[in-house]
Amino acid sequence: MSATNPIQPWVALVGVVIGFLLGEGSRLARYFWQIHRNKQLVQAELKAVLAQIPQKRDILDQAIAAMRKGHLLPTKSVRAVATGYQTVLEELYPHLSDIERNCLHVIYERLRVADEFMDAFEENLTRAIREKIFPDPWAVHIGKVDELLQSYTVIEELARSYLRGAPVDVFNVKSSAS
Numbered sequence: 001m002s003a004t005n006p007i008q009p010w011v012a013l014v015g016v017v018i019g020f021l022l023g024e025g026s027r028l029a030r031y032f033w034q035i036h037r038n039k040q041l042v043q044a045e046l047k048a049v050l051a052q053i054p055q056k057r058d059i060l061d062q063a064i065a066a067m068r069k070g071h072l073l074p075t076k077s078v079r080a081v082a083t084g085y086q087t088v089l090e091e092l093y094p095h096l097s098d099i100e101r102n103c104l105h106v107i108y109e110r111l112r113v114a115d116e117f118m119d120a121f122e123e124n125l126t127r128a129i130r131e132k133i134f135p136d137p138w139a140v141h142i143g144k145v146d147e148l149l150q151s152y153t154v155i156e157e158l159a160r161s162y163l164r165g166a167p168v169d170v171f172n173v174k175s176s177a178s
Contacts, residue, residue, distance in 0.1 A: 049080055076122070097167075
């Protein structure tokens with residue numbers, strides 16, 4: 001004759017619950033660790049961008065000096081680091097505040113526009129001179145390069161604010177939410 005132990009079903013049930021909680025806890029820990037790693041990746045990339053900007057400025061300053069003498073200096077250079085941001089944005093997006101998202105968006109879009117401008121600069125200036133698009137294409141392009149230098153200043157300010165943990169509210173989200 002076998003006696004049934006009334007504790008055994010509860011032990012099994014407790015074991016199942018503990019196993020479930022451990023599995024879910026592990027999954028959540030990995031999920032939050034991935035978010036943390038993605039945020040660190042973006043921060044490291046912004047530091048690399050800040051380190052790259054002086055070289056970009058130097059190229060543009062040299063281009064302005066050459067244009068003032070009537071010479072053309074190509075401005076193609078290594079593109080700004082943006083691979084990490086583009087890779088993790090979709091996954092990171094829900095974990096950023098509106099202000100953080102907007103700040104990063106403006107930083108990376110300005111970088112994209114700057115790279116495209118620098119890549120096409122030589123071709124655009126040559127065409128403007130050849131086709132006489134502007135009365136003084138040199139002055140127009142010096143102005144455009146000056147605007148790009150100002151854009152790099154904005155990028156630096158925004159990147160530093162983001163890295164400090166106090167991103168600039170570029171689209172005035174706080175005041176429009178009131």
